[in-house]
Amino acid sequence: MNKRNKEKVYEAYEEIVDWFDGARTKTLMESEYLDLIVKSVPANGSVLDLGCGTGEPIAQFFIDKGFKITGVDGSKKMIELCKKRFPAEQWIVSDMREINIQKRFDVILAWHSFFHLDQDSQRKMFKIFETHIKPGGILAFTSGEEEGEVWSDNGGQQLYHASLSANEYQSLLKAMSFKVLVHKVCDPKCGEATVWVAQKT
Structure with missing residues (x-):
């Protein structure tokens, strides 16, 4: 198993795109949070999906609700799948740290x-979040449950993960005028994800 450069994890995803697409649950266990987002913003709005993967099921959820998607991923193969599945949306091959849309x-x-x-x-x-969001817009992301760094096996690739502390995320959001709506640690109904949903004030 190969530990890839932690600076460009998306390069590892190039090797496991088929595994990822098959393994990624499509059952929308995230629906509680996605429904909250939809209720909190104007109908038929715009979504910037950073690290969009293969577009299913998250981007597809918003497309089905009438939203316009701009998806960004560093993996060319994942973006190719997105373009094939949802050709009416905008798909961009880019490191999310380098976007300026x-x-x-x-x-x-x-x-x-x-x-x-x-x-x-x-x-x-x-x-970057603050630069790309409308007033009243919603930012949603997942983090680790506590500060630290880990590697985990995904389809035979060792992928890097990192997290800041909850207090630091709170401070960073506040500094950019985001109000935290939800912070759920290790949600058992969402694959043990630690979820943040915040609104730009």
Whole structure:
């Protein structure tokens, strides 16, 4: 098993795209949070999906609700799948840390992607979130349950994960004028995900 450069975890996903697409649950265990997001923003709004993967099931959920998706992923193979599945949406091959889309969105998602960034990169992302979100917009991301770094086996690839402390996430959100709506640690109904949903004030 190969430990890839933690700076570019998306390169490892290039090797396991088929495994990931098959293994990724499509049952929308995230629906509680996705429904909250939809209720909190204007109908038929815009979504910036950072680390969009193969587009299923998260991007598909929003497309089915009438939202317009701009999906970003560092994996070319994942973006190719997104383009094939949802050709009417915008799909961009890019490291999320390097985006500058010149547009603001109603929703920004960094679901099961943000935690692949190292701790310093995560801190810097909050300015990127703030730059790309509309007033009243919703930011949703998943983190680790506590501060630290881990590697885990995913389809034979060792993938890097990192997290800041809950207090630091709270401070970073507050500094960019986000109000935390939900912070759920290890939600058993959502695959033990630790979820943050915040609204730009």
